[in-house]
Amino acid sequence: MTSSYILAIDQGTSSTKTLLFDEAGNVVARASEPLKTNYFGDGYVEQEPDEIFRNVLTSVGKCMGAFAAEGGNLKVIKACGISNQRETFVVWDESGEPLHNAIVWQCKRSIGVCERLKADGLEETIQEKTGLFIDPYFSGSKLIWLYENVEKVRQTIDAGKAYFGTVDTWLLYKLTNGQQYLTDYTNASRTLFFNLNTLAWDQELLQTFGLSKLNLPELKPSSAFFGESNFNGLFDHNLPITSLIGDSHAAAFGEGCFSPGTAKATLGTGCSIIMNIGEKPIRSKHGMVTTICWSTEERPGPGGEPRRSVDYALEGVIVTCGATIEWLKNTLELFAESPETEAMATAVADNGGVYIIPAFSGLGAPHWQMSRKASISGLTFGTSKNHIVRAALESIPYQIKDVIVAMEQDTGIPLEELMVNGGISANTFVLQFLADLLGKSVVNKGMPDVSAQGAAYLAGLKAGIYKDLAYLTSINSNRETINPGIGQEKALADYAGWQTVIN
Numbered sequence: 167m168t169s170s171y172i173l174a175i176d177q178g179t180s181s182t183k184t185l186l187f188d189e190a191g192n193v194v195a196r197a198s199e200p201l202k203t204n205y206f207g208d209g210y211v212e213q214e215p216d217e218i219f220r221n222v223l224t225s226v227g228k229c230m231g232a233f234a235a236e237g238g239n240l241k242v243i244k245a246c247g248i249s250n251q252r253e254t255f256v257v258w259d260e261s262g263e264p265l266h267n268a269i270v271w272q273c274k275r276s277i278g279v280c281e282r283l284k285a286d287g288l289e290e291t292i293q294e295k296t297g298l299f300i301d302p303y304f305s306g307s308k309l310i311w312l313y314e315n316v317e318k319v320r321q322t323i324d325a326g327k328a329y330f331g332t333v334d335t336w337l338l339y340k341l342t343n344g345q346q347y348l349t350d351y352t353n354a355s356r357t358l359f360f361n362l363n364t365l366a367w368d369q370e371l372l373q374t375f376g377l378s379k380l381n382l383p384e385l386k387p388s389s390a391f392f393g394e395s396n397f398n399g400l401f402d403h404n405l406p407i408t409s410l411i412g413d414s415h416a417a418a419f420g421e422g423c424f425s426p427g428t429a430k431a432t433l434g435t436g437c438s439i440i441m442n443i444g445e446k447p448i449r450s451k452h453g454m455v456t457t458i459c460w461s462t463e464e465r466p467g468p469g470g471e472p473r474r475s476v477d478y479a480l481e482g483v484i485v486t487c488g489a490t491i492e493w494l495k496n497t498l499e500l501f502a503e504s505p506e507t508e509a510m511a512t513a514v515a516d517n518g519g520v521y522i523i524p525a526f527s528g529l530g531a532p533h534w535q536m537s538r539k540a541s542i543s544g545l546t547f548g549t550s551k552n553h554i555v556r557a558a559l560e561s562i563p564y565q566i567k568d569v570i571v572a573m574e575q576d577t578g579i580p581l582e583e584l585m586v587n588g589g590i591s592a593n594t595f596v597l598q599f600l601a602d603l604l605g606k607s608v609v610n611k612g613m614p615d616v617s618a619q620g621a622a623y624l625a626g627l628k629a630g631i632y633k634d635l636a637y638l639t640s641i642n643s644n645r646e647t648i649n650p651g652i653g654q655e656k657a658l659a660d661y662a663g664w665q666t667v668i669n
Contacts, residue, residue: 170631171238173229173246173405174622175222176413176615177333179203179254179270182221184229185615186243187622189631191641195238196615197228204267209274212267215256218333219340227400240401247409247625249416249617250333252356255305257312257319258336260327262344265319268333269308276307279314283307288374295371297355297362297447297456305332306358310375326379332357334410335383338392341407346393349383351458351476352415360385362447362456365476387461387474388415389624409624411460413617414438418479419460420620421585421611422642424635428582429573430616431566433590435492436530437484439566441573441581447478452572453532454480460620462627480576482531482569486524486540488590490558493526500551504589511556511595517660518553519544521667522561532572533668543667562590563600563657564664570604583607587616594648601648602657611645 171194176183180203186195201221204212230240253271258264269275280300283292289300298304309330312319322328331339332353338346354360354367358375359382361368366385372378386392388411394404411419414432418440421430429441442459450456459479491507494500501507521543523529528536542554570581583606590596591610601608613619626632 169242170244170629171242172622172626172629172631173226173243174618174625175226175246175248176416176618176621177218177222177248177250177337178413179251179272182225183615183618184225185618185622186229186233187619187626191619191623191638193615195229195233195236197225197232199225199228203270209277211270211273213254213270215258215264215268215336218268219337222337223398223400226397230400241403243401243405244631245408245625245629246395246405247411247621247623248334248337248407249411249413249621250337250353252332252353252412252414253303253305255309255330255332255357256336257309258329258331259322260329262339265322265328266312266316268336269305269312271303273308274302276302276311279307279310292358292371293449295361295363295368296358297449298358299455300358304356304358306375309377313376323377323380326381329381331383334412338407338410341395341397342393347381347383348386348392348410350386350388350390350410351461352388352412353410354385355458356412362458362478365474386410387463387476388419389462389628391628406629407625408628409621411621411624414440414481415458415460415479416617416620416624417587418442418620419623420613420616420618421587421609422639423459423479423585424477424639425582427579428585429570430585430587433487433562433586433588433596435487435489437487437562437566437588439482439484439569440479441570441579443478443480443577443579445477448480448577450480450572450576452576453534454482454569454572454576457481460624462624480573482573484565484569485527485530487562487565488588489526490522490524490561491590494555494558500555505592507555507559508593508595510552511559514550514552514556516656517557517560518549519546519663520549520553520557521664522554522557523668524558524561524565531569533568559593559596560599560660560664562596563603564661566600567603567661581606583609585609585611587611587613597648598651598653599657601650602653603661605650605654607650608648609645610648611642
């Protein structure tokens, strides 16, 4: 039995997952607790801040109970890492009372604010400083909306007594009984308040937004000492919290995106692609977001101060991936269960000239045509449902190829390999077509909780349980590699057809 374990909490939009990892990176216990989200009219989406905290405690309690039931001793748990839904935020007062429900990343209430900021000519400045677009997706515009529309929020901010935090900061504040008010660079980089170039809160932007009196958390690398907690008595000792990181960034770290050109794609309802671009930010000219990939504290420098190691990333968001397959299943009823699609796709020699543009909710990166509608082209009397299913599956690699090409154009850094996770990564047709199309290896570790794994790795680095990135690479070797095959030429020819249809 190994001597040290790491608690990893992945606080997501729909649930909190808690996992326990050993020194070899293996999962020895896990639990999940569903979390309620409130959806209102006009695209408003909220969660209750105290319920998020209770949800985390319940999930951790379940995981610890499972570990103890197998004879585990909680004293061998040496550190905790937390990954979280990124842009969701809470604002609270000096006593720790939330001033409003948490505003979830999906919320669209600030569309008008974003349009005004664009009309004021701020788009160029904001992208230059933060790497982000002006969009309701990011936290800042929704806090501006609260300031302008909720009197209690406005008065508390103007009095200098309002505290802003993404979910990681809120959880840390609650876990430490208000003693720690911190965040990491990845979560900060999703707010519209953080300057990528200085790694600091941008006071000029805050002044422009009318939020200069807002309290913001102290900034640290993702792998650092953030405080300690006994999790409201779940432990009889205080557990050091040694990593905080946004969930997509945690997934990139868990997948091993440690060097420029390595990238991960999470193949879910939509798709988030993050590519490591190295130690300097690069502004995208092709519809990508520039962000922090991950960051660590290295050994102290000559003066004793901790050195920072920061890797940046480009991120491309594809709006619709797996949702297309669900539409074929639930609305068109072309098959009963999604796994059937693999056999259906390989039952025909090719797509029969059929292409599906899955713009059911518009097109994301790199096209950003949010008003575009979905379409199917190339139908003939010879088209079968297998051709349509194949075209739907092919639309996923096509969109990923579009993003990777844009990233390579922005950076001049060629893709080394693409790590994949998420539900669709179980479809070998999609992965082989993707490898053929990219001409690069596609790597599937088959790890369903890679965000939690990334948080655990970063926590273990700071706690000394994991020595360095080389060690993490060595324990990250259980993976399936899909290499480009004989279908490369055909895939590229089909991709030319996709480009004709989508442009």
